[in-house]
Amino acid sequence: MKIAQIIVDNKCKETDRVYSYLIPQGLEIKIGHRVIVPFGRANKKIAGYVVGLKSNTELEINKLKAIAGLPSNDIFLSADMLKLIKWMREKYLCYYIEAIHGALPANIRIKNTYIYELNQDSKNIDLLKEGNPQALMDVLEFMEENGGRATKEELRDNFNDNILENAVKKLIKLGVLKRHQKVKSQENIMYERFVYPDAEKAEIPANAKKQRLLMDIVGSKPGISIKALQKDYAIGKATIDNLLSKGFIRIEEKEAYRLVPEKIQAESKKILTKEQCRAFGEIEECFKKGRHVLLHGVTGSGKTEIYLQLIEAELKKGKQGIVLVPEISLTPQMIRRFVSRFGDTVAVLHSGLSNGEKYDEWRRIAEGKAKVAIGARSAIFAPFEKLGIIIIDEEHENTYKSETRPKYDAREVAMKRCDIEGARLLLGSATPSIESYFKATNKLNNMALVSINTRVNNKVMPNVKIVDMREELKAGNKSIFSHSLAEEIKIALGQKDQIILFLNRRGYSTFVSCRSCGFVAKCPNCNISLTYHAKGNYLTCHYCGYSRPNPKECPSCKSSYIKYFGIGTQRVEREFQSTFDDIDVLRMDADTTTRKNSHKLILDKFRNKEASVLIGTQMIGKGHDFSDVTLVGIITSDTYLNLPDFRAGEKTFQMVTQSAGRAGRGDKPGTVIIQTYSPEHYSLLYAKNHDYEGFYKDEIKMRKEMNYPPFSHLGHIVISGIGEDAVVKAAKEAGRSLNKLRGDNSNIEIWGPSPAPLSRINNRHRWQLVLKSVKEEEVLKILRDFNNSAFLNSEEVSVSMDINPLNML
């Protein structure tokens, strides 16, 4: 007797456990298989994942149900992957099934619905028609109009739930309706059809020109695809069908992949520069010692080539590699580099793919056809069997942390996966996150640091100039372009060079700033800027709840020039065109990039020099290599600085450094102009000097003083709901509950409850609580206990929890 331990695909707290099912005779079930099981009183057929096998159980055998079968498309989770999933459940406070779904391509869900059929012969129809409740008649009428068949969803769209349930139940009881459950695993595999000749000699009428043509083609190219016949020879379906029925040709189906790989010229290995070579050697040395590596290489230092050669080395050992990059659709150059080096053994997993395409790529990996996966966050789960290396490029990017459940951090998952599977991890960035740099310099988590401080071919770092916008205002310049920036723009335009202008318009949270002296209101307890609330006209700190009235004049210089900020890219575009006329400008932001591929189009246009100027938000600041850009202007570099976030300095440094890194990558030296209202801020000063280490030293000192990460771990609880009163009440209740759970453990701080910085989203009010402790496990434990005692999750409010969030807005 074999018993399977199964996680069922039913997303709820109560069913987040392992169930036991009997394995019927003749069904070969292995760990990691996806199966279909009957579940619940109604024996609804749902998907389940086998996580273990046993030969006995404490449960009563005759009360166990049996596995119903296997879905048509096989999904496997390796034993290592199951370990990772279990770890994710603990670490990110999610359900097993959520972790499983996170690790599998979307759209593999088993579709499950009920189909109702009208029993036409039933005499009961007549019975019913004699003086019956309206509901029954309505449902019957609908069924008849619908051809005697309807899915549950179709009925639901047309009837009120309660009426429906009762009426349908009644009709089933009377035998008028029949219900079948339909279980369908999405058939994601696409088949392509190929034509072969299938007769010694085909006799074709003289006038059938198309048929003759087809026979000729198939004769010279047996195995040509139907697609090619239609496209290249204009042979239609009728011709093929005709010959098929005569038996002159036959058709074979083969699994096909939707993505036709771009034909890219093979590129051979580049010779590493001296510096790259040293770094490569150091990395290999660390890997040999079983260490993970943080590679800190300045912008333009040639990290990608090192990645390529590290992967090559793993492939030579018969192993496989994963490369994570942020929002991959933004870096077509990088994909091209990988494909040109590794050909069709590269699987690309990016957000621009359809679900079917994603599934195809996933399958190519699972089947061993792809050896290198390059993709965004979720590519960390690429189903390789012999994983040798995981590379995370631009590791400081926030996109590696998922904002939806499971709220995992791909960097942490990568490290765990490497540890489970004996692979090596390489994090790479020109501006490493403080957390990673801290780990690497202190050799925590077995992480080592390798640095490259020079650009390839010793290209000089761009010259960076900080412009004090307060001075500009004093001098009467109300334009968004400072004199310096305007001058540099004119020079660049005169030399036919290209220009990039950055604007960080993350304009949700307004902040109060004095335009004449740069004063920004800050919280006395938290070293974080206060947020302006128009309603009630007050300033508040969203971490500790401190609040004060909005000052009428600047407390520092008594000026009445108190303003809150918000310049959009469109305004920059308009102002640019009115200041420097007759110049082609490209704008790239959320408004212009809604269409699929539109990023690529805009960037290609810019690369082809169809415009001299590119204006955009941060999305253009990553990894692009435009060799004719000599000037980068950062219109407002203060945006982050004034967000209520202890990472404000870090994000500013990263943004400025990365943006500046776009300048001077070609033969000409680059210039960068940073416009700011806080020119003395350490983030900007260190960024100006390209001094990451200096920045890190200051930043880590602040983190230590304030006991912020990496010196502590945060737990974030957001309580939201439509009704403000219910949310506030629940938040206060949650506060009491957390205090009780904390007991007298003084290592754990609890902040709040206080309104979330984004106090209302989608019509929902939001309040938050923050837990802080030096020990992550302590935070997790309280969050878990809190979740188990959840009196809170009701129709009125919902609770979301996150461990070590990257933003708490």
Place this chain on the structure above:
DNA sequence: AGCACGCCGACT
């Protein structure tokens, strides 16, 4: 979550 059961008031 999703489903069925069963209790209870309203109405034939």
Place this chain on the structure above:
DNA sequence: GTCGGCGTGCTC
């Protein structure tokens, strides 16, 4: 009695 509205409790 019977209908259907709604709360309750369970899922190998």
